[in-house]
Amino acid sequence: MTSKSALVWSRWLVLYVAVTVGISQIASIPELRVAHGVLVYLLLIVGASREGGRLLSAVMVVLSYLAVDWFLVPPRRQIGTPTELDFIILLGFLITATVISQLVVTLRQTATLATARAAEIERLGTERLILEREASRAQVLREAERLKNALIASLAHDLRSPITTLTMLAGPDSRLATDVALSRIRDEAQRLDEFLRTLGRFTAYGDADNLLVVESHVVEDLVGTAILSSESALSTHRVVVHPAAIEPLLMVRCDFTLTLQILGNLLVNAARYSPAGTQIDVSSSFVDGVVQIAVSDRGPGLAPDEVEHVFQPLTRGTAARQSPTGTGMGLAIARTFALAQHGEVIYSPRVGGGADFRLELPSASQRQLLPQSLPPQYPAAETLVN
Numbered sequence: 001m002t003s004k005s006a007l008v009w010s011r012w013l014v015l016y017v018a019v020t021v022g023i024s025q026i027a028s029i030p031e032l033r034v035a036h037g038v039l040v041y042l043l044l045i046v047g048a049s050r051e052g053g054r055l056l057s058a059v060m061v062v063l064s065y066l067a068v069d070w071f072l073v074p075p076r077r078q079i080g081t082p083t084e085l086d087f088i089i090l091l092g093f094l095i096t097a098t099v100i101s102q103l104v105v106t107l108r109q110t111a112t113l114a115t116a117r118a119a120e121i122e123r124l125g126t127e128r129l130i131l132e133r134e135a136s137r138a139q140v141l142r143e144a145e146r147l148k149n150a151l152i153a154s155l156a157h158d159l160r161s162p163i164t165t166l167t168m169l170a171g172p173d174s175r176l177a178t179d180v181a182l183s184r185i186r187d188e189a190q191r192l193d194e195f196l197r198t199l200g201r202f203t204a205y206g207d208a209d210n211l212l213v214v215e216s217h218v219v220e221d222l223v224g225t226a227i228l229s230s231e232s233a234l235s236t237h238r239v240v241v242h243p244a245a246i247e248p249l250l251m252v253r254c255d256f257t258l259t260l261q262i263l264g265n266l267l268v269n270a271a272r273y274s275p276a277g278t279q280i281d282v283s284s285s286f287v288d289g290v291v292q293i294a295v296s297d298r299g300p301g302l303a304p305d306e307v308e309h310v311f312q313p314l315t316r317g318t319a320a321r322q323s324p325t326g327t328g329m330g331l332a333i334a335r336t337f338a339l340a341q342h343g344e345v346i347y348s349p350r351v352g353g354g355a356d357f358r359l360e361l362p363s364a365s366q367r368q369l370l371p372q373s374l375p376p377q378y379p380a381a382e383t384l385v386n
Contacts, residue, residue: 274299
């Protein structure tokens with residue numbers, strides 16, 4: 001028996017003795033009846049059963065029975081000689097006391113078990129919450145690592161584009177005026193600096209929220225910068241930008257550097273896999289709460305079973321595999337960067353032949369409420385690159 005159990009037993013046995021002494025002192029009072037003593041001892045049994053368990057409960061039932069029989073049932077101060085009616089009372093008291101004590105003990109054990117189960121459930125819930133947080137943290141780290149890998153791959157894949165442009169602008173064959181060439185060189189140098197700054201952020205921080213600089217940008221500015229940055233790859237094509245069909249100007253929430261990489265990859269792919277001299281169309285629209293920027297060409301397009309595969313790293317379509325250039329990383333990088341900005345890159349076959357790649361990004365304008373899109377013929381087109 002533990003010290004706690006001994007203390008409980010001592011307390012209730014002392015209380016029993018005190019009650020019994022009190023009963024013995026008033027047993028001679030004519031108004032005192034057996035029912036009065038039975039009620040007192042039943043309360044005593046309930047309390048002992050609730051705190052002491054089955055054994056103390058059974059002991060208290062026996063002691064209470066003896067006290068009632070000895071002090072209250074005629075002939076008093078004798079055990080085992082009650083009248084027939086008093087015997088029924090004693091028997092009823094014994095049965096009632098036993099049933100009540102066992103019910104109280106059972107309820108106590110049930111409550112203890114329920115408390116233990118509640119504590120276990122709370123512990124498991126806490127552990128699950130910790131595991132979910134760890135899993136969420138691991139997912140964030142995986143996403144950050146995926147973005148870092150995509151950016152590194154993009155460096156290897158696309159860094160040659162501004163370098164080629166710089167070489168072309170600084171070369172003796174450049175037909176641009178000196179001030180224009182210098183301005184373009186500054187633009188490309190700034191683009192390289194932004195690209196390296198982005199890489200620095202990816203190296204310094206460990207979660208995706210700190211990797212991106214998400215701000216509001218005008219779609220026309222993004223498209224124009226992307227076309228100028230990809231000018232060397234687009235030199236053999238006519239690029240036509242179709243203005244959006246809604247006012248005010250379309251604006252998106254995005255990371256400027258990564259979005260330029262997406263558009264640059266789509267433009268370079270369109271030029272690489274469509275015949276020289278063909279037109280590349282760039283359009284923008286507001287559809288179902290998002291802004292879409294579409295790059296459309298007249299190349300071979302994709303077979304239906306190739307659509308999802310081309311967004312995997314190092315995977316190219318059947319027609320693209322015939323080209324000696326390209327690594328199969330452009331679309332994979334584009335989709336990775338789009339998803340990181342809560343956007344998407346979607347392919348659809350172009351009417352009349354060709355490919356249509358659409359970059360979807362969250363809108364930054366609260367006034368762009370009505371979904372509209374350009375008609376298929378793209379009227380009011382503006383030519384940027386011939």
